Amino acid sequence: VQVVRFNQSFSISFHQQIEYMFEINENYLQLNESYLFSTIAKRIEKFSASHPEADIIRLGIGDVTLPLPPSVLQAMHNAVDEMGVKETFRGYGPEQGYAFLREKISEVDFRQRGIDISPGEIFVGDGSKSDTGNIGDILGEGNVVAITNPVYPVYLDTNIMRLGKSSQIVLLPCGEENGFLPEIPSHHLDVIYLCYPNNPTGTVMNREQLKQWVDYALENRSLILFDAAYEAFIRDNEIPRSIYEIEGAAACAIEFRSFSKNAGFTGLRCSYTVVPKVLTARSAEGSNISLNGLWNRRQSTKFNGTPYIVQKAAEAVYSPEGQQEVREMVSYYMRNAEMIREGLTEKGWTFFGGKDSPYIWLKCPGGMDSWTFFDRLLQECHIVGTPGVGFGSKGEGYFRLTAFNSHERTAEAVRRIKQWEY
Numbered sequence: 107v108q109v110v111r112f113n114q115s116f117s118i119s120f121h122q123q124i125e126y127m128f129e130i131n132e133n134y135l136q137l138n139e140s141y142l143f144s145t146i147a148k149r150i151e152k153f154s155a156s157h158p159e160a161d162i163i164r165l166g167i168g169d170v171t172l173p174l175p176p177s178v179l180q181a182m183h184n185a186v187d188e189m190g191v192k193e194t195f196r197g198y199g200p201e202q203g204y205a206f207l208r209e210k211i212s213e214v215d216f217r218q219r220g221i222d223i224s225p226g227e228i229f230v231g232d233g234s235k236s237d238t239g240n241i242g243d244i245l246g247e248g249n250v251v252a253i254t255n256p257v258y259p260v261y262l263d264t265n266i267m268r269l270g271k272s273s274q275i276v277l278l279p280c281g282e283e284n285g286f287l288p289e290i291p292s293h294h295l296d297v298i299y300l301c302y303p304n305n306p307t308g309t310v311m312n313r314e315q316l317k318q319w320v321d322y323a324l325e326n327r328s329l330i331l332f333d334a335a336y337e338a339f340i341r342d343n344e345i346p347r348s349i350y351e352i353e354g355a356a357a358c359a360i361e362f363r364s365f366s367k368n369a370g371f372t373g374l375r376c377s378y379t380v381v382p383k384v385l386t387a388r389s390a391e392g393s394n395i396s397l398n399g400l401w402n403r404r405q406s407t408k409f410n411g412t413p414y415i416v417q418k419a420a421e422a423v424y425s426p427e428g429q430q431e432v433r434e435m436v437s438y439y440m441r442n443a444e445m446i447r448e449g450l451t452e453k454g455w456t457f458f459g460g461k462d463s464p465y466i467w468l469k470c471p472g473g474m475d476s477w478t479f480f481d482r483l484l485q486e487c488h489i490v491g492t493p494g495v496g497f498g499s500k501g502e503g504y505f506r507l508t509a510f511n512s513h514e515r516t517a518e519a520v521r522r523i524k525q526w527e528y
């Protein structure tokens with residue numbers, strides 16, 4: 107390679123492009139061009155521009171709408187004040203999260219439920235999107251990675267970023283024929299992403315179904331990446347809220363949890379990842395490597411911790427008042443889910459989910475495809491949802507509605523749907 111040196115002063119105008127010599131990560135070019143929600147936003151914008159009077163109800167994006175609970179807010183105010191006083195000011199915190207929060211998580215989310223997860227197995231993060239997206243950093247490039255179809259797009263896109271559109275990425279079809287749950291494969295998979303309660307289908311796995319996956323992972327020496335972002339919405343006591351309720355799971359699974367949907371932290375940003383110490387992998391040289399150690403190394407190198415103020419806010423979720431407030435918020439959203447379910451049942455449409463999950467997975471009536479249904483629902487009812495096909499090819503013909511709007515707006519949306527002659 108010839109080294110280019112400029113011996114005269116090199117002059118270039120601000121917006122002038124030059125031909126670069128370095129390489130980019132070409133895998134990025136294999137990603138779908140635009141993110142699902144920006145496509146939706148553009149369609150809404152276009153419709154609104156030509157129909158400025160339309161009162162649009164959004165049952166699309168999975169963002170929450172209720173404000174932060176009072177005890178969370180108070181804790182945050184207190185933490186802000188601490189930051190303004192020399193004696194209590196905090197600079198960089200531990201990359202893994204403050205002990206006060208890790209201890210509460212371990213105690214309330216696990217030990218009080220009979221699951222032995224210690225604070226040292228918990229890593230506080232800034233959201234499950236980052237955590238589930240970054241976990242690939244500690245995994246090798248030779249793995250066969252299984253992802254459900256349809257799926258929360260982050261798992262798929264981050265694997266395409268790492269591996270390209272490779273045959274190593276295996277899609278597990280989840281359709282009406284299998285109750286939207288992936289079937290245990292007869293071949294070997296190295297890494298399996300599971301998310302229950304599921305986004306987008308709203309389905310859950312019962313103990314027996316989840317046990318089959320844990321047994322598969324143990325037999326195959328595979329790793330399960332279990333996203334439990336919606337565990338707070340589970341109402342049926344028979345449905346596991348954590349994969350570690352299943353015997354043997356600590357040896358084969360990493361779990362991701364978030365404060366976004368249960369406590370309204372979508373804007374604040376706080377999550378945690380559980381990497382049990384018994385979870386090990388074999389290095390190429392044949393030694394046993396702790397995934398807890400690898401994730402710790404990854405986080406302490408690339409992440410400087412969730413803000414102190416936010417971790418104090420998250421800690422307040424575990425106070426008795428915080429727990430009560432969060433339960434009420436979740437019940438509020440689940441009342442919306444119930445309203446949608448009742449309305450769709452009356453309408454005679456087929457749907458799934460919405461019982462232990464804030465998502466309702468609607469089968470588009472009249473055999474419409476997802477985007478046709480999106481456009482018609484927007485134009486004729488002024489309601490926005492998410493086309494199922496945006497979550498994968500198996501989502502074609504389905505549509506996701508969410509329970510995160512207000513009672514009033516949800517009731518109005520249901521009323522419009524019931525009156526709709528499509």
Ligand code: PLP
Nearest residue numbers: 168233234235258305335364366
């Ligand atoms: N995992 C799933 C399945 C989600 O649906 C979402 C958000 O919609 C996330 C993770 C990300 O949540 P967070 O706000 O913690 O990044």
